[in-house]
Amino acid sequence: MNQKHGYKMLALSLVAGALLAGCGSGGDTIESTSPSTLGGSVIKGPVNDANLTLRDMNGTALVSVLTSNGKFTLPQITLQSPYYILESMGGTYLDEATETNVTIPQNQSLKTLLSKDEIEQMISTDTPAAITPETTIYAGLVEALLTQNPNKSISEAMAEAETIIDKTLIEETSPLSAVPGDKFLKQGDLTSPFPKDQTEAFARNRAISFSYMTRDMGLSPEEVFTLIEKITENLKDGQWDNEDLNNDGVDDNATEAFGLARTKLFQDTTTKLQNGELSEGQREELRLMGFDVDRFNNNMADAQAALQAEVSQYLSSDTLPTLRRLPELTDEDGNLTDAAATYTLTAQKDVNVTIETPEGSWITPMWRYNNQALPVIIRTNRGNAMTLNFQNNLDANSTIHWHGFKIPADMDGGPDTPVEAGNSKSYTFTMDQPAAPLWFHPHPDMQTGKQVYMGLAGVFLLEDAISTQLENSNALPSGDKDVVLLVQDRRFDGNTTDQVRNLKYMDMEMDMDGMLGDTVLVNGSVVPKLAVSNTMYRFRLYNVSNARTYKFALNDGSPFKVIATDGGLLDTPTEVTSITLGAAERVEIVIDFANYAPGDKVMLVSQPFNGDMMSMMGGMNNSGSGMSGGNASGMNNNGSGMNGSSGTSMGNMDGMQANGTGLSIMRFDINSTETETVTLYSSLPSGAAIKNRLSTIDVTNPTERQFVMSMGGMGGMSNGGNMNQGGTMNQMTFVINGKSFAPDRVDEFIQANATEIWSIKNMSPMAHPFHAHAIQYQILSRNGIPASGTDLGWKDTFLVQPGETVKVIGKFEAVNQGDYMYHCHILEHEDAGMMGYFRVGDTGQLGPQ
Ligand code: C2O
Ligand code: CU
Ligand code: CU
Numbered sequence: 001m002n003q004k005h006g007y008k009m010l011a012l013s014l015v016a017g018a019l020l021a022g023c024g025s026g027g028d029t030i031e032s033t034s035p036s037t038l039g040g041s042v043i044k045g046p047v048n049d050a051n052l053t054l055r056d057m058n059g060t061a062l063v064s065v066l067t068s069n070g071k072f073t074l075p076q077i078t079l080q081s082p083y084y085i086l087e088s089m090g091g092t093y094l095d096e097a098t099e100t101n102v103t104i105p106q107n108q109s110l111k112t113l114l115s116k117d118e119i120e121q122m123i124s125t126d127t128p129a130a131i132t133p134e135t136t137i138y139a140g141l142v143e144a145l146l147t148q149n150p151n152k153s154i155s156e157a158m159a160e161a162e163t164i165i166d167k168t169l170i171e172e173t174s175p176l177s178a179v180p181g182d183k184f185l186k187q188g189d190l191t192s193p194f195p196k197d198q199t200e201a202f203a204r205n206r207a208i209s210f211s212y213m214t215r216d217m218g219l220s221p222e223e224v225f226t227l228i229e230k231i232t233e234n235l236k237d238g239q240w241d242n243e244d245l246n247n248d249g250v251d252d253n254a255t256e257a258f259g260l261a262r263t264k265l266f267q268d269t270t271t272k273l274q275n276g277e278l279s280e281g282q283r284e285e286l287r288l289m290g291f292d293v294d295r296f297n298n299n300m301a302d303a304q305a306a307l308q309a310e311v312s313q314y315l316s317s318d319t320l321p322t323l324r325r326l327p328e329l330t331d332e333d334g335n336l337t338d339a340a341a342t343y344t345l346t347a348q349k350d351v352n353v354t355i356e357t358p359e360g361s362w363i364t365p366m367w368r369y370n371n372q373a374l375p376v377i378i379r380t381n382r383g384n385a386m387t388l389n390f391q392n393n394l395d396a397n398s399t400i401h402w403h404g405f406k407i408p409a410d411m412d413g414g415p416d417t418p419v420e421a422g423n424s425k426s427y428t429f430t431m432d433q434p435a436a437p438l439w440f441h442p443h444p445d446m447q448t449g450k451q452v453y454m455g456l457a458g459v460f461l462l463e464d465a466i467s468t469q470l471e472n473s474n475a476l477p478s479g480d481k482d483v484v485l486l487v488q489d490r491r492f493d494g495n496t497t498d499q500v501r502n503l504k505y506m507d508m509e510m511d512m513d514g515m516l517g518d519t520v521l522v523n524g525s526v527v528p529k530l531a532v533s534n535t536m537y538r539f540r541l542y543n544v545s546n547a548r549t550y551k552f553a554l555n556d557g558s559p560f561k562v563i564a565t566d567g568g569l570l571d572t573p574t575e576v577t578s579i580t581l582g583a584a585e586r587v588e589i590v591i592d593f594a595n596y597a598p599g600d601k602v603m604l605v606s607q608p609f610n611g612d613m614m615s616m617m618g619g620m621n622n623s624g625s626g627m628s629g630g631n632a633s634g635m636n637n638n639g640s641g642m643n644g645s646s647g648t649s650m651g652n653m654d655g656m657q658a659n660g661t662g663l664s665i666m667r668f669d670i671n672s673t674e675t676e677t678v679t680l681y682s683s684l685p686s687g688a689a690i691k692n693r694l695s696t697i698d699v700t701n702p703t704e705r706q707f708v709m710s711m712g713g714m715g716g717m718s719n720g721g722n723m724n725q726g727g728t729m730n731q732m733t734f735v736i737n738g739k740s741f742a743p744d745r746v747d748e749f750i751q752a753n754a755t756e757i758w759s760i761k762n763m764s765p766m767a768h769p770f771h772a773h774a775i776q777y778q779i780l781s782r783n784g785i786p787a788s789g790t791d792l793g794w795k796d797t798f799l800v801q802p803g804e805t806v807k808v809i810g811k812f813e814a815v816n817q818g819d820y821m822y823h824c825h826i827l828e829h830e831d832a833g834m835m836g837y838f839r840v841g842d843t844g845q846l847g848p849q
Contacts, residue, residue, distance in 0.1 A: 042071075043070065044207065047067050047091040051064055051066065051068050056081040056088065063301070065270045082117075083115050084119065085111055085139060086112050088109060089106065095221035098211070098692075109132050110136045112138065112139050113138065113142050113143075113158065118187075130189075132203065134185075141160075145236065147164060162659075182198075185200065193281030200288075202289060213257055224828070241785070256761070260803055263803035267613055270291065270546050271609070271610045275300055289574065290617060291617060292616055301596055306662060308319075315555075320667055321361070321525045322356075322525075322531075323483075329377065332344060340387070341387075342387040345621075346386060347451075348390070349367050353366045354373065362499055363499060364492065365502065367456050375544075378459070380540070383432065386429055388400065393421075397420055399445040400446055401442070403567055403771075404436060404776065405460075406432065406776070415444055415818065432463055433462070437484075437542065439542060439584075440457070440460055449505075452546060453505050476538060483537060485523065487542060488517075512832065513732070514583075514827075515828055516659060522665060529666065530666065530668055534597065535593060536594075539588065540584045540588050541589055547826040551608075555605050556601040558602065561574065562576055564587060565794055570790065582798070585799070590680055591668070601668065603666065604665040610660060612765060612766045615659055690792075707737060707758060709736055709760065711732065711769050732832070736835070737836075745837065746839045751812075751840075757811065758807070758809075765802055765828075768800055769799050776810065777809060777810040780808060781806075782804060782805070782807075783827070797825050816840050819838070820840065
């Protein structure tokens with residue numbers, strides 16, 4: 001070191017380039033410097049040709065240089081002041097979110113503030129300075145705090161600014177929650193393709209997130225600088241106060257917007273990883289941040305190939321069981337044609353169910369209604385007055401919740417109206433909504449997941465004048481060609497040769513994230529076959545799994561038509577080659593087997609898809625190594641081979657297959673020819689409610705509500721992504737708007753008959769199916785992109801991907817007064833508290849007990 005009267009000689013080599021508008025994708029590593037020089041990086045995408053100036057706190061410029069590829073080297077100077085501002089003005093960079101070249105407006109800068117001590121320490125350790133959007137906010141905050149309170153020392157202001165940033169822009173925005181390395185960073189070469197540690201990886205990732213945030217707010221890339229200034233100004237008082245950041249007339253929450261941007265970036269990056277599109281440096285960055293990168297060495301193509309191999313085995317197999325049709329209950333009121341219907345549903349345990357599979361069969365004791373081996377169907381007409389007598393013969397509280405029904409709150413069967421063991425309740429209401437594939441299931445407090453998993457769920461097919469007319473005029477397949485397919489994944493103990501196999505529920509630590517089984521049941525059978533003729537069939541496809549998402553498709557890629565979503569028929573049948581269904585979502589599809597000849601076979605599969613980032617975290621890895629120490633019993637060998645081989649490349653373990661694993665669902669055997677009598681409708685008759693977009697019906701200033709879904713307690717992400725550091729998953733929390741379910745708290749108050757817009761945002765690392773009771777929504781947009789295709793149907797449950805915002809509109813009908821639930825329909829999340837009450841109308845009496 002060159003020392004002179006206590007002042008250190010300094011050569012700053014700053015790397016400018018990646019921190020100004022997004023994240024530093026490209027960029028070179030810092031050139032080797034002599035031990036007496038300081039290196040640095042400017043990240044907004046490595047910034048080129050910026051004017052980099054070192055000045056003291058009086059604003060006196062000491063030296064200026066140009067940046068190149070995000071880097072710069074300052075000539076040696078003598079440090080005479082205790083604090084310095086390092087500021088990068090102008091220049092160009094490649095914006096990460098939009099992949100456009102951006103010229104930084106001349107009056108805009110990125111900067112940082114360093115003490116002489118810090119500079120000396122950086123020189124002695126040969127550490128470069130980092131200039132990022134965050135350090136820019138930091139330097140601006142320090143200046144603002146000093147202006148606010150001139151008595152404050154600079155070092156106090158620096159500590160305060162750092163705390164503000166750590167809290168509002170880092171801790172509260174982390175989709176991974178509480179990772180030690182995710183913290184404010186002033187030093188490091190953020191233009192290097194290989195971050196040196198977790199803190200550097202996160203800092204660069206956050207720098208890129210500013211680019212995403214800018215894009216997602218509808219701003220142009222260069223407007224990031226104005227955004228940075230606004231955020232700085234807003235945070236002066238130590239907290240975020242909502243403010244209109246993008247001049248759209250609506251106040252924004254920067255913490256939330258930045259959190260969503262970070263989530264979206266993670267999700268995009270993990271998708272690229274699974275597609276094999278990341279550089280070694282980017283993979284290392286993800287690895288450092290805690291993702292199990294190596295598990296995804298096998299890419300999507302391998303997963304596809306594995307599924308195809310499994311499918312070809314099943315296509316030629318002659319041991320597939322025959323699809324069972326679900327039993328339909330009969331109206332008990334003695335009059336099948338009046339506008340009233342009565343049914344009894346008795347819930348009971350230990351109903352022995354024979355599970356048929358291609359490898360033989362076994363018996364599993366399940367919980368069922370009416371002693372039936374399979375879930376039952378109730379079919380009724382719009383306008384009917386229903387009496388549904390529920391008898392609870394379980395030894396725990398239960399309810400029947402009518403999922404997707406517009407009915408009064410006291411008949412809704414939520415956790416606030418439990419029916420105790422041995423007791424009964426009569427649910428009475430009138431069906432007044434369009435024909436739809438509805439369903440029902442227990443909804444007791446904290447036991448919903450278990451009771452549904454054990455086998456309690458039923459199908460409720462509502463018909464109306466329109467659906468009946470379409471069937472009668474041969475515009476819809478009906479009768480034998482109208483088939484309910486109830487899809488559920490389960491986990492069994494023992495192995496395929498055992499006579500009795502019990503269901504296993506929540507026996508692995510990761511089941512808290514959502515119960516996934518390794519065996520898919522379709523109407524109670526494993527990979528069943530259905531004989532069909534070469535005509536059109538209507539399948540009512542129900543995802544009644546606790547947590548799994550399916551991407552249904554035909555194995556040969558043939559298109560099919562989606563004709564209905566959760567709440568009713570689509571105005572226009574929509575042709576697709578696959579349809580993704582989250583837990584509790586339903587569609588009706590029409591498959592036309594006309595292009596097949598007798599003897600042909602085609603399979604319904606769930607295609608492999610990019611799992612969410614959750615499935616890539618250390619603790620979720622399926623090799624078993626990431627599980628908390630020694631807890632391997634739950635995943636010990638229990639009969640693999642059952643429709644499981646396709647899982648190998650996307651991650652499977654005995655007893656469980658990750659979300660996104662390719663799966664064989666069932667087979668269609670084309671065994672006869674028949675003259676087609678059906679011409680599928682192309683547009684619903686006038687009068688169908690779905691023809692009206694609620695947003696175009698005169699609604700003046702609908703109330704808008706925000707729901708942010710997030711997860712916490714994943715502290716195990718430290719240590720480079722390995723969760724086996726002692727059960728951190730146990731503290732996992734699932735919240736909406738920061739709140740966990742409380743039986744005595746109502747979160748939202750809604751006027752009767754109101755039409756409202758709800759924005760559901762997912763700031764967590766996994767996809768969540770959002771559901772609200774008593775309403776059918778129309779989706780307006782996803783991440784600002786207007787709804788189209790199957791999103792144009794009525795929805796009571798819809799998947800929200802990490803980083804996604806889904807905007808929906810819905811009308812709370814007059815009949816819907818009282819307290820209802822909104823929640824994630826991953827039942828383990830719901831049971832863990834990812835749920836809340838909303839109250840419709842000013843009823844006073846109804847509500848949480
Ligand atoms: Cu299927 Cu609370 O819902
Ligand atoms: Cu529901
Ligand atoms: Cu969830």
